[in-house]
Every structure is written in C-alpha cells, then in structure tokens.
Amino acid sequence: MAGTGKSTIAYSTCGDFDINDSRDPAIVRAFLGASFFCSRQAPDLRNTGNIIPTISYQLARRCSSFAASLRSCDDDVVRQTANMQIRELLINPWKRLVDSRDARLPSALVVIDALDELDSDDGEAFLSCLVTAAMDATQYSLAGLKILITSRPHPKIAKLVSDLSRKTIFRLEDINKQDTDADIRTFLDKEFRTVKTLSLSDHELTQLVNRADGLFIYAVTLCRHIMPPTAIEMLTAVDVRKALEQLINVENGIAGGEDLAVDALYRQVVGNMLEKSSRARRENEARRILHSILIAARPISLDELTALVPSINAAFALKVIDLLYSVIYVSNGHIHTYHKSFPDFMLNKTRSNSTFCGANSPLHLALYQSCMSIMTKSLRFNICDLPSSYLFDSEVEALPNSVKTNIRGVVGLEYACRFWGHHLSQTRSGEESCPAHTLDIASLRADAKVLEDIYGTIRMFLKENVLYWIEVLNLLEARSECLNAVEKLTSWCQDNNAPQEILDAVALVARLTTSYLHSPASQSTPHLYISALGRELGVTGSTAQGWQTLFRRLPTIGFQGDGAALSVIKTNSAVTSVAFSQDGKRVVVTSVAFSQDGKGVVSNSKDNCIRSFNPPSHWKVDSSGWVLHPYALEGISVSHMHRLVWLPPSICDVLGGSPRCLLTISRRGRATLNFSSAKLGNDWAQCYTHS
Template structure:
C-alpha cells in the first residue's frame, strides 16, 4: 500500500495479530478489485519486519503452482523452515519419512507439515494466505478451510490471515464451528476513508508520471478536477484507478491526451447504470483503436483471435507458445498487443506467460451486454471453437509415436531424464493442446454444435493420433484428463469410436499411467479383436507376444478394474447419490474412488469391523456403522472424522436425511436412533420392535416428519418424529431387502429380487 493509505484496515489487522486472546483466523473479504492483495502484501511486510511472519502463500489462478491447493501447506512449511532453524530441524525428519506427503489429503498434510513441527518447537508465527478464491477448489466447502478447521485448535500459537472473495464454498468454510474467525468486509469500510486513500494513490501516481515523462507534458498537470473525475469513476475500487493510471502511462499517446480521453468523454446512454469499470474499459479500448479502420476486417479478426485466446486460455500461455498454436509469429502477437499494456501484462520475453491484469477485464470483454461494441466484444463459445480447432491442428501435426524417444519397454519412473525429454520433445504448446483441446470444444458446443471442419479434424485425431496423445498424457502425468476429455466430448458423429476409446483407456488405465510405451504394447494387445481402436491401430502393435484365445471380439461388461492394496478385501460397495463416487469397505478399511476414473480419492481406517455405509445426498459425507456401536461421520473431502456417535449395539444400517442434518441408525438392540449431526446429540430413539433388528433399511421424508425402517421379519414401521406415533405395515415377503420413502412421507416403495411394490402409508395397503 502507498504510505498513508489503508491505515485503518492495517491497524485493525495488526491489533488482531498482537493480541493472543483473539481468534486464530482473520478473514479479509471483499469484491474483486477492492485492494485485498495489496493489503495482504503490506501486512506481510510489516509482520516480517516485526519478526512475526512465519510464511505466506499468494494464490493466483495464472500460475499452476500457485493455484494448486495441494502445494499450499508444503510451501508454507518450506517457508517456515527457511525462516526458522528450529522449525527446519523438526520438519526435515518428517519430509524424509513422508517423501510423497504432497499426495496426502490436505488435513493429513497440515497435521504432518505444520501441526507436528509447531508442537515440537513451540514457535509462534503469523501465516498469510492471499486470494484463496483463486485456488482450484471444486468442493462445496473450501478444502483448505475444512483442513484448517480440523487442526487449528492444535496450533494455539499460530495466526492465519486469509483474504478472498466471499464465494459460496469459502463462506461455507468459514462457517465451520471449529474455525473461530474475525471477519472484516472491505466494502463495509467507511467510503470517505476509501475515497481518501484512492485519491492519495491517484495523485501520487500521476505526479510520478508527470516527473518521469515531463518532456511530453506541458503546463500544470494534473488538475484537481482531473483527480476528482478519476476518483468518481473508481466507484471505491482500487483496480479501476490502477487500470486508468496504467492507460495514462502507456505508449498509445501522451499522458495529457490519454488523461483527457478519460475525464472529458461524451457520456453515452449505453453505459447508464453500468459500473465504473465498464465505462473505463470501453473508453480505454476505444482510445487504443480510434485510428483503426472499422472496415479492416483482417486487423480486427487477428485482434479478436489473440485477445480472445489470452482471455479464454485455460492457463496463461507465453507469447512463443501462443504464436505456435495460432500459427502466427511472436512478433505478430507483440504488434497486436503493444498498446494493450493497461489491461494485459505482456512481458518482453517470449517465454513468459501473457496475463490479464485483472479478471474484471475478462468478465467485461466476454459479456455482450457490458461490452456492446462489436470491435471489442469476445464471443466466448466462438473463440473456444477457434482454440479447439488450433489445438487439433497442432496435435495432428506434432504428435508422433514415442515422441520422447524412450526405450520401448521402459516404465516412466525408470527413465531418469524423462522430465528433460518432456520439455525438449513435447514443449509447452503441444502440452497445452493435449490437455485442453476437449475442454475448448466442450465450451464451444454452447454455440450450437461443431462445424464440418472441426469434425474432420476430430476424426483425423481419433483415427491417427489417439495412441500418441495417450502417450503424451502419460508422460505429463495427466492420463485422467483423457477420460474426462472422451466422456464429455460432444461429437455425436463419432460417438461409437469415442466410446470405444474411453473403454480402451479405462481398461488399460493403470498400465498406461505407469508406462507410456505400454500404450503400444500390452494395452492394444488386450483390446477386443473387433474393437474400432484395435482395427485402426493394430499396425502399431509392437509386442512380439502372441495371445491365443485370450481376447474376445467385443468388450465384456467390465469397464474398469480398480486395484486394491495387497491384503485388502472388499465386503460391500455403494455409489454416492450423484454417481460420482464409489465407496468400498472391508473389515477395518473404507476406500472412496472416483467413479469415472477409478482413482482413489480417500482412505479411511477404523478400529472395528464395518457393517454399514451410506453417503449424504451431496456426496460430502460418508457414514460408517461399526460392530460394537460406534458410528463415524466422515468428511469425504478432508478424509477426517466430522462426528462420532456411540451406542450400545452394532449399527447394521445407516442413512442420511435429505437435508443432511440428521442420521438414522438401526441395530441389534431392537431400537432405531435418530442423530443430529450438527449438534452431535441423539434426537430420539424408537423402541418397540419384536426380536433383534438384524436388517434395517431406513428412509426419511423430506421434512423429517416421517421415518421408515425395514425389520428382519418383513415388517415396515413408520414413525412420526413430532408425535412419536408409529405404525406397522406387514409386507409378508421375506425377500424384500430395501425400502424407500417418498419425500412427502405418503408412500413407501419396497424392493425384492422379483418386483417392487408401492404402499399407501395412510391406509397401509399396496
């Protein structure tokens, strides 16, 4: 922050840091462009000057290693070790004992890398994590905050300062009961204070520009009116002031002329009611291209192609890579972008990525209502289609068999110089296209389907380069991308071929993942003889082994074989409600797998035999009922126990309510218990069953009024949770093994191997 600005906010943060009795976590939240990251940087510098800063992590969606959640705790631990020799002494043995700790779940990482060293050393420290919303996190509750909630109370001497936009998954994370947090919404800071800070910032930067570029400025500049107009345009957002000042300092024209364009434009009714940032972006783009001929279709086509590719690329690309993908030269791209430095960060080096100055520019230029000028508007589906086409062209040109020249039967891990070969032989442009082509085509399908040129390129890719693509993904350690790419491909004309490709990858996933060359050897050898993939690529079979009567003509019903650890036996499996996850449990272990790829997502170890398992409706929690009476509610995202309930009998069946706040369990003591997951208490117990309850299927009505459960004597009992009244329905069919209750509690379905029956709960009849 500029000296003298944001002092009120910084004082509040520093006061929190100084008082050990305050909350362990401070969340500075606010909308995009309000200055959160600048404040975080200034606070980190001040904390470091006092000797309090332990580590910092500044998230950014533009950098793969700064948007990866699984690198945060490892980076923080390394930063702490660099600053403290005591912490380093405690950390090194942990790293040596856990060389692949980055592959652990976030709570496990946090426990090993931070909690244990802090407990051992007794150190005090402040940890800064900026722009948490810029990390890739698809969970409904922030994975980072969920992990922090598990362990924060085990680190009483550590303070966490976190900034981020108030997005749903982050707000949900800060609502976790164990995460005591002080919250400061930046938009609640007094507007007069914010305006004063922005005014100081604008005046300082304009004075700096005037001093540095005095030869191109005449007279008294800037005027008080100029500063006042800029301040009004910022609408309290520092990012708008920053964009305006970068534009004034650009090479488009003299600072005086550019400032005049900002402060003296004729107002257009098109922009009434729009935010200040939209008006500013429109003015800047209009000024930059005011001398361009509106009829120069070639210029604007190239402008749209380059800017659209930068804005919509799935990760920032260097100028050299972008040029190769778009079939241009780096100099062509430099010429197009030379005047766009006020909204883009364009390094002089061809090998450094081009980045958007602020996400608000991408939001503006891809929204036709906010950016109605056709010269500037980027049609996202259209440009995704163009990027998909360029990706396919590059892959169809560059992909070859054994692209890195590795030994024919080598495992990837056995090729010591494979990383160097990857950089040299695959390089950034081809790597990007292999990982991103399908996503671009998927996003382009929103425009109404793919053109014949796209279909031709896709057909060429699948019939000539599929195996080489899988080889590259194996070397890049992104083979799972192939499954998502094939599964989500919208091309209906090649549906049979794409389905066959997906079966091929799923069946040979583990072998190809470990050895890229396995694609051409055993993977193809074990493919059915009439498979389209086998027929297309049989000429590329490298193995000298001849299989006799080992492979049939078509695929069997098995899609994927998921290997388990040695000695692990599976007794039952269950799909999550969304179908995205599979839970398999044995005697003392549960594993959760990605249903599409078969990749192990989590492993849970328990201390007693498991007799029942169920997912919550949102896939977020998994409950396990154990012999002996313990019921554990697991957080699937973090791999930790969220809640434990104890009862005096084995839990033969468990089920979540629709809303996920209640849990039912039934067991061997002739009772069914209803548990409140949020409070951790027992809501009620249902008694009155005849005989031991050895087989219970449980259902909830949507409003939790009715609960139904199936007894081993083929009786269904329904309970009204409000009146505690129960009714019995005699099904008289010992083959019934499952029941389901309608959301309104009026009907019940019973399922047996031969039929399903619907029951009216009011009359008790079928």
C-alpha cells in the first residue's frame, strides 16, 4: 500500500550507510555503494533500462576493484535487456573481483526503491531477472554485495518473492501496529508544536493517530493541509483547531465505511479547491488544470501546461496549484505531486467519485492534438544547424547550447516530441473517462469524426514532420522513446482499423527508425538522411511519402541480394564455367569457385594456372560499417578519412570499385553507391530542398 513509508525507509537507509569523510569504513559493516529511486513522475526513473547502468556507474565510483572489473565489459551492454545488464554490469563484474577483495572490507549496499513505479509490469520482470542471476551465482561469489529493494505488494512481485527465504523479505504490514502508531504520534506531536501556543491533548493525538491507520502519508498530508508551510508563522492555535474540527467532521461522514481516511482527506483538499473555483465560475477549468497535471507523462512546467491546454489561463492555474498546496508542489519550475497515493486516488473512480480523472481520459486526446500542433509549428530540417555530416554529434562543440535554444527553449516542443505517442495510446474507446461535463470533448467511440481527425493528423505527421521528429529525439538522445512511440502508433492504428495507406506509412517509419537508431549511424544526426533515408530510398525504392522530392541530393545506394540474377546472357551452347582472365588472355577455364567470404573468385584453366580475383576497392570500411574515403572529392581534404555513409554488413561486404559509381558482382548480391549528386560534409544541409 502507498503511504506506509517504504521510500522513507529507503532514504533513511541510504543516509545511514552513506559514509563520508568523518566516518571510518573500517568500523562499519557496510557502505552505500549505489541507489536508484524509481518514480512514475520522471520517464528516466521509470525506465528499467536505466537502473543497472546507473547502479554500476555509482558502484564503480565508490569501489575501485569493481571499477577495474567493469572495464572488461562491452560498452554495448547498456543497450541490451535488463537481464543482460544485470549479469554483465553487476553480477559478473562482482564475481570477478571477489577472489582479490579483502574479506575484512565492509559490504557494498545497493538500494533500489519503488520497483512498482516502473513502466507496465517491468518491476516484476526486473526483480525476476535479478533474483535468477543472484541464485545462479554461488553465495561466496557475491560476498560483500548487499541489495535492498522496496516495492508495493504488486500481485506478480508478491508471488515472485513468496518463493524466497523469509529472512530476505520484510513486510511493513507485519510491523507491530503499536510501533507504527507510536512513530506517527511522535511525528504529529512534533509538527503541531511548530504553531505557537498550540498543544494537542493525548486524546486529540490518539484520534489523529487512529485515523492515520498506519499510513504515514496521511499524517504528512494532514499537517501540510492544516499548517501550510508558507503560512506557518501566521497561524494561530485557533486556526489549526478550527481546520482540524472541519476535517474530522468530514471524515466522520464516512465512519463505518470501507474508505481510507486518507481518501476523505484528499476529497476535502480537492473539494475545497473546486468550491473556491466554483465561486469564480471556473470549476471546469480548475478540473482541467488538475487532470492535466495528473495525466501528463512527466511533471510539466506552467508554460508547458498552458501550451498543451491552451484554454487554461496561466494566472488561474497558479491559483489552483496554490489551493492544492498539500498534494502538489512546484520544484525547478515543474509541477509535481508529493506522493503517488494522490494520483492513485484521483485515477480510481470508486475512491474519488465526482473528482475522478480516468487513466484513459478524453483529455489525452486534447493533449495529443496539442502535441501535434506544437510539432507542426516548430519542427524543421536540421533544427540545430549541424555543420558537417563528417562529424559525430559528440564532436560538435556548440550542440548542447543549440539543443537548449532550438529544442528545449521552444515551449512544449520537447514534451510534444517525447510524449505524443503516449497520449495517442490512451485515446482508446470503451474505457472509463472523466465526467463529460468537465471536459467538453466528445467520446471517441461516439464520434467517428474524431477518429477521422486523428487519422488526418497522423497522415500529415507521417508526410511532413516524422523525419524532423526522429531528428529531434536523436539529438535529445531519446532513441528508446522514439522507438516506443512508433510501437504505440502502430498498435493504435491496428486497434482502430486505420486505413491501409496509414498502416503502410507507419510500417515504413518503423523500418526507418529501427535501422537508423539501432545502428552506429545514429551517432551523427545528419546520417538520418544521408545514410538511413538514402538507403531506404535506394534499396527499397520507397516513394510513398514523397521524401525523394525533398531530398534530391543524397547518395544513391542500391543493393540486390538473396541470389537474384544480376544479368542474363544467351549462348548457343551449354556453359560449364565462366571467368575473366586477369591478364586479358583468352584461356579455357575448367572450374570457378568463390572464396569463403564471398568477396573473391578463384579459377582453374587449361594453361596450368590457378588464378585468384579480388575486386579492387578504393573504399575503406571501418569495423563499425562507416564507409571512409581518403581521396579528394570536390574540395574534400585528401588527408582526412571522411565518414561518407554508414552501411549495414550486407552492403559493406560487396563494396568495391570506383569511388564515383561502383558495381560489384558477388554471390551475396550487387551493391551500387553513387555520390555524384550527393551533398556531404559542410554542404550536407543542401541535400534538402524545401518544397
């Protein structure tokens, strides 16, 4: 259950074992090696793929022997599954250092909080992988490594840990209730004493402790609601007692029911805000503000809120946030909820009643449409003015400032690019939604026109902006979010029977994003166009989106493989063998064979010679698949090996011949690569022609 103090325990444990300069590691049994606090409110903190890389990095900084062991790991592991990360970045490196580690050293403690906050059911999958990897290792091989994990009793997680030793599991609900009540009582007594002349009797404290029913979040929210931190100096004992009396009267209204006292507290907090907004005849707007904050994919700023929901007035939104001070706060310019139990309450129709905000609220549709509108207005080709296609993004010194100005500096653009897919995926029909009177948006299942409007925005996005969207997410290093958005778009289109031409266009985008973002080409954003799009247009001959008219100066890349006939020559007799003589002499060839790698040919002939043929190549291909060129091409420096284009192994394996236009015949197929009309290097942006 939320609010019992799991995260508080995790924080306290980290504090207790975080050894600083004043504490001697030799006299403590353990030290904090690493920590990760999962949170639904931040995409990076609810992404399973970030946990182990973060843990390993922190642990390496605090444990030199672990750092040394970690150096032998493949860098590409950070892009692998959680199971692979656990084994290759945590378990195996620790096993390698055990033999050389002094047994007298304190154990390294790793703390992972709130697994239930991860996306989907990833918490259960992550814990399963971790438990399996740990059990596969011997007890000795993990000596000196301790791991503390906290989570709500999600059914799948609870089932998984039920098979573990009882010594490894601690359930907060098993704590003696008297101990919990005593802690809550101590907290309440201390908080109420901050108000001058106020002293609650034992009976009054006991009443509040009983209402908390073991939930620390109730006690914390109660104090914050009754004694606003910003007004604590002006509060009197009379003010506090009056607020307490009002709260208790409300809660008594649900006495004998199954509701939690914290639900009554949340109802009063939200109800007070709506009542004050109603006096100004702005209750519906207040609901939209609160619901938008709750269903946003991450904490948003006030500017983002008004950009995403244009009907919201910024000044009024600030008033609503102020009225919800006990459950919502602003930090670093972004709006957060204090505790996950509040969104849980609001998203549960049974608990929140008339204040309910459905997980599949029609407001998601409005947010999706706003995201599309923002991207349409703000996305453009080469948005950060990258200077050369020969450079990796990491080699462009001005790029961080350019991203800050041209992407993050445009209100709502980063949010729109990252989360339009999330909001689209929530516009499903047949789900519970917010009360119609609060949102003035037609239900999808009742309004076919809305569905057609969505199809229209998808068509426009895929035709005009999808490439620039991929560009932005690559610059933001949000590649997994790009791939996830395409997956959500695909699923939504299939679930809603989208027209075939949309399904085909989505499949094309899925192929392009996968080939680009999973390749070394993604290290250089210009190669979204030069390498990935050039290959897509050349190899598949795709013309569906009209991209070939916008990008006319790309390299021409062609490939035909899978044993297809390259050419057919008719003869008047049977052909037993074919080969070209290296010295130009006409010789009877008796047999021909390819080399094992398919790049060379060897022949036997009647002049008692065995000849080998290796196609001459002026291209240099590095181990990552980048085609490099050492020769001068239209002003390119002869001394520099430029990254011309990235190609997959299936094409790289058959490269050879002229740097201008090559043709190689191999049993693996035929590849053509033509730069005659391509714009590269400092001129790369000229590959784009505005329509």
